[in-house]
Amino acid sequence: MALLAVIVPIITGLLAFISPARLREWIHLAGSIATSLIGLGLVWQVAKHGAMTSHNQFFHIDALSAIVLMIVAIVSLTTSLHSIGYVRHEEAHGLLNDQQSKQYYLFYHLFIATMVFVAVVNNMGLLWVGIEATTIVSAFLVALYKKGEALEAAWKYLIICSTGIAFALLGVIILYASSVAKLGASNQVLNWTVLADAHLMLQPNLVTLSFVFIMVGFGTKVGLAPMHFWLPDAHSQAPSPVSALLSGVLLNCAMLGLIRFGIVAEHTLHNQLIQHLFIGFGLLSVVVAFPFMLVQKDFKRMLAFSTVEHMGIIAVALGIGGSLGYSAALLQMFNHSMGKSMLFLSAGNVNQKYKTKQIPRVFSLLRIMPFTGVVFLVGTLAVTGVPPFNIFTSELAIFVAGFRQGHALATSILIFFIALIFAAMMFHVTKMSFGAEGGERVTKGEISRWSAIPLVLPLLFVVALGLYMPESFTQLIHHASVILTGGNDV
Known part of the structure; x- marks a missing residue:
């Protein structure tokens, strides 16, 4: 099933590329449903x-992989459904031609395949390859409109992320050198199943140097400040379903890589370096996001900076550590994916309706x-941590873990800036939601059923998980947190 999860989206993309328009949509839909069902089947197993x-x-799927696979399955299904309405509207208004639509569906499914590969591959070197592949494939989607701003965003995305990933490659090579020195030359010395052994002691100096490079490299792909400069441009210029995938799925795949390497480093170092790096980069990301959100005029860029904030919150939670901190970080990853994908898709509807991304x-x-409008407002309330929505639950758990683990100052700074970001986002969104009618008249109504109905799926998770979490879901989160604390996956 792991192999199928990678192959099915590749085949879907290739078939969609060579098919006529209406058949292309059905192939896209069938392949998306199949990919999601396979992913959820793996999670269930x-x-x-x-x-x-x-x-x-070659493949290894544990509780950490399962959480990312679940995110991929749910968000990709939602964006797949939304893509049909989105692409139809863009074609009808002459913004995309048939060739661009074919390219969209091809690279969309290749993008899904690369993210699934990151989640299920065992070798840490191939995990790096998978993350680099996500950059190359998704750059074509960011540049889909082939206009000045889109091409500039794709170019910046490629240059900054590839530079960061080059640092990560150096970190992987150094880790490989340390692993070979301990275990001997073998094609399995970079396998997660080998490196995850809590009793494996590598060379501390090499491991320290390795993780610093990996933190900078994968931190660039995660969007942690100050390596985040590509993120607002790429998220704002990409088609909205792609923006939802970038924010809701891709960054979590990069975070998975960072988590796996962090666990390996912690087994050897047993010091506070990793904790300080996560908390430092995390707090800086939250602090940096606030002023840009406050003065923002583009609502998709506002959502992009909100993503920088949430990646920072997850990083802080990972730095806080402990069973509660790790569980809260993983829950925040899932909750943010649901809320932010819903926001980017609804932002796409707004953009198509009003023919602008400008807040005023x-x-x-x-x-x-x-x-x-209701979904956009609910999504904003959710991602800013308002009860009773899902992100309030995970953020509250992060705050509790922070004070329990003795990080009162860092947690207090985090709470303060989250409150400021809530005020900044609500300032903009309330004007959009309730503001008086401007000079231009806009006809009332949704873009299409394909654009509106898919929003229900993430909306259910945003509302339901704030009120109740199924035991099977909490157990999966617990098993993943056990891996983070150095235990075995149950």
Whole structure:
């Protein structure tokens, strides 16, 4: 099933590329559903039976992998459904031609395949390859419109992320050197199943140097400040379903890589270096995001800086550590994916309806687009941590863990800036939702059913997980946190 999870989206993308328009949509839809069902099937198997290794240890799926796979499955299904309405609208208005639509569906599914590969591959070197592949494939989606700003965003995305990933490659090579010195030359010395052994002691100096490079490299792909400069441009210029994937899925795949290397480093170092790096970069990301959100005029860029904030919150939680801190970080990853993907998709509807991304030119959103307007407002309340939505639960757990683990100052700074960011986002969104009608008249109604109905899926998770979490889901989070604390996956 792990191999199928990678192959099915590749085949789907290739078939969609060579098919006529209407058949292309059906192939896209069928392939997306199949990919999501396979991913959720793998999650169910891990939840029921524990970690799985297959194909001569090429694939390894544990609770950490399962959480990312679940995010990929749910968000990709939502964005796949939304993509049909989005692409139809862009074609109808002459913003995309048939060739661009074919390219969209091809690279969309290749993008899904690379992210699934990152989640299921065992070898840490190939994990790096997978993360680099996500950059190359998704750059074509960012540049889809082939206009000045889109091309500039794609170029910046490629240059900055590739530079960061080059640092990460150096870190992987140094880790490999340390592993070979301890275990001898073998094609398995970089396998997660080998390096995850808590009793494996590598060379501390090499491991320290390795993780610093990896923190900078993968931290660039995660969007942690000050390596985040590519993120607002790429998220704002990409088609909205792609923005949802970038924010909701891709960054979590990069965070998974950072987590895995961090666990390996912690087994050897047993000091506070890793903790300080996560907390330092995390707090800086939250602090940097606030002023840019406050003065923002583009609502997609505002959401992009909100993503920088949330990646920072997750990093702080990982730095706080402990069973509660790790569980809260993983829960925050999932919750943010649901809330932010919903926001980017609804932002895409707003952009298509009002023909602008400028906040001052969007008015009376709740009256003109009642369903999208409600979803956008609920999503904003959710990602800013307002109860009773899901992110409030995970952020509250992070605060509790911070004070329990003795990080009162860092936690207090985090709370303060989260409150400021709430005020900044609500300042903009309330004007968009309730503001008086401007000079331009906009007809009332949603873009299409394909654009509106898919928003229900992430909305259910945003609301439901704030009120109740199924035991199977909490157990999966617990098993993943056990891996982070150095235990074995149950």
